[in-house]
Amino acid sequence: MRQALLIVDVQPSFSPPTWLLRDIDRLLGHMPTVATVECHDEAITPFQAQLGWRPPERERSLIAADRQFVKHGYRPTDEVLNHLIRLVPERVLVCGIQTETCVLAAGFALFDLGLRPTLVTDLTVGSSLDPPGELGIRLWRHHFRHITTLAEVLGTSA
Structure with missing residues (x-):
């Protein structure tokens, strides 16, 4: 399956946990x-x-x-979305920071373009309101249905 990975706002100012950095890095080289x-x-x-x-x-x-793109606000820019469209993925995996806001906003933008957004549930963290990201995962499942895990993407059991 042709896939691309969109990594949302994993940056120093949001203090991502080290496990998130380590586990997202495991996907590098497997897809754009x-x-x-x-x-x-x-x-x-x-x-x-x-x-x-x-x-x-x-x-x-x-x-x-x-590729790295700067955005101002919650949703990905048109430049990001156009780049993903050019990759012609069958689905776009999404992970990152603030599951219920910026990650969810990315999901809506991808969905509207028919890019089949798929949340990697164990590669996302929520905001201070919901650190484990459970609300965002529930909202994602409700709006877009498609979720997966790191192990499923890598085809492993761990």
């Missing part, structure tokens, strides 16, 4: 990989004005993905 990095530009997404919080203005991905 794309990472998003959330950076602040108040003129594009008014985080500070609306939430009193903002991501850093400059940031980098902690995963050595094939």
